[in-house]
Amino acid sequence: MTEIPAALYENDPTYQMAVKQLREAAKLLGLPDEIVEVLRHPEKLVQVKIPIRRDNGKIEVYLGWRSQHNSALGPYKGGIRYREDVTPGEVVALSMWMTWKNSLAGIPYGGGKGGIRVNPKQLSQRELEELSRKYFAAIAKDIGPDVDIPAPDVYTNPQTMAWYYDEYAKIIGKPSYAWGVVTAKPVEIGGLYARVVSTGYGTALAAREAAKRWIGGIEGKTVAIQGFGNVGQYAAKYLKEWGAIVVAVSDRSGAIYDPNGIDVEEAMRVKAETRKVTNYKKGDVKIISNEELLELPVDILIPAATENVITKANADRIKAKVISEGANGPTTPEAEEILHKKGVMIVPDILANAGGVTMSWIEWCNNRMGGWLTDEEALERLDRIMTRNFNRVFDEWQKKYSEYPMRAAAYAIAVDRVVRAMKLRGWI
Ligand code: NAD
Numbered sequence: 428m429t430e431i432p433a434a435l436y437e438n439d440p441t442y443q444m445a446v447k448q449l450r451e452a453a454k455l456l457g458l459p460d461e462i463v464e465v466l467r468h469p470e471k472l473v474q475v476k477i478p479i480r481r482d483n484g485k486i487e488v489y490l491g492w493r494s495q496h497n498s499a500l501g502p503y504k505g506g507i508r509y510r511e512d513v514t515p516g517e518v519v520a521l522s523m524w525m526t527w528k529n530s531l532a533g534i535p536y537g538g539g540k541g542g543i544r545v546n547p548k549q550l551s552q553r554e555l556e557e558l559s560r561k562y563f564a565a566i567a568k569d570i571g572p573d574v575d576i577p578a579p580d581v582y583t584n585p586q587t588m589a590w591y592y593d594e595y596a597k598i599i600g601k602p603s604y605a606w607g608v609v610t611a612k613p614v615e616i617g618g619l620y621a622r623v624v625s626t627g628y629g630t631a632l633a634a635r636e637a638a639k640r641w642i643g644g645i646e647g648k649t650v651a652i653q654g655f656g657n658v659g660q661y662a663a664k665y666l667k668e669w670g671a672i673v674v675a676v677s678d679r680s681g682a683i684y685d686p687n688g689i690d691v692e693e694a695m696r697v698k699a700e701t702r703k704v705t706n707y708k709k710g711d712v713k714i715i716s717n718e719e720l721l722e723l724p725v726d727i728l729i730p731a732a733t734e735n736v737i738t739k740a741n742a743d744r745i746k747a748k749v750i751s752e753g754a755n756g757p758t759t760p761e762a763e764e765i766l767h768k769k770g771v772m773i774v775p776d777i778l779a780n781a782g783g784v785t786m787s788w789i790e791w792c793n794n795r796m797g798g799w800l801t802d803e804e805a806l807e808r809l810d811r812i813m814t815r816n817f818n819r820v821f822d823e824w825q826k827k828y829s830e831y832p833m834r835a836a837a838y839a840i841a842v843d844r845v846v847r848a849m850k851l852r853g854w855i
Contacts, residue, residue, distance in 0.1 A: 439516020503539030506580025572607030610787035627661025629782015654732025730757035
């Protein structure tokens, strides 16, 4: 295991974007450059070598990283991704974003993120298990329930968490303590079903609260959702339960639109059985494109697919008055400026999709209590926390930062909390 010099991440464009955002927040807060200098580097970045025996008998070596950005508020927390183009710079940037997201969520965690440079589709299940176990063993002395708590990210899932947990339990020899080393575990080994629905539920909660403060409540309001995966499906389900009318949803195959409302349960069944939501046939449904979905005459828009879909090219044609960002980075800064001027409220990703990490914290607490909470109680808690957080950011935004988009207020609050913790601890 080696410490990596800053030169390995400083030139990465994703890292540079994260630093730019940090500088903007620092400017709003009036923080000096020397504090930015402290915050722009991770506290620790480890690189590990992971040799595995492929099914064809040959040894192959993969590289993995874990970036521990900041621990002023508590143990590092953030996912681990498997992708063939993962870079140390991307991992550091993502760990910095986790610091802000966790800070804004008001949970006692710092920020971390990990990755392995691998195309997981090229590995068998056995090879993936060997890779996962060896990666976790290699970083084991830098993680732990009180130190750094990973979770799933791109191409990792509850099964990956089960392997990590098992490897760690073997290393430390304390299975029940080891529960807390990862979150989003399968329910059989300390996970909560509530974690499965939590990000979509949280995005829906953010939209519900935003609707109350901006457009007179959620009931009867029309909603379009781009992306009908984990986040989009549960956002749709809960918004419908609260009286909104979900008129359009989409996946890579295209979008379905019915101005009278989509039957969300039926769309989920069609998606699960045929993998394409466009096979939905009920009512007066029309097939439209993903681009058209974004421009529908709706009250609320939920981008829950991928990044950079709302840009300066389409921002002027967007009619929604509230956008709740389920996906990470769906709105470009230029588009955000245009929409802000039009009076559209964009609930930023670090607030709107924090339901997942907040539920991870609830799972971790539950593990420490020996499995005390029911899923129902866990969801009730998430509702209370997301509602409180949304309203705190909204009020601060209106009071101090209303000339900027809501994201500026969210970043300012998040960075400020970390800086105050660092000062109290005597770090700066
Ligand atoms: P997912 O893979 O379950 O679903 C993604 C959906 O988006 C699929 O229906 C897919 O067909 C669709 N999609 C992908 N590219 C598209 C495109 N270009 N146009 C239209 N549809 C497209 O993924 P997910 O877990 O629901 O994550 C969605 C987004 O939310 C991602 O940006 C992810 O980073 C973010 N997010 C997820 C979580 C979580 O806990 N799952 C937490 C925080 C943020």
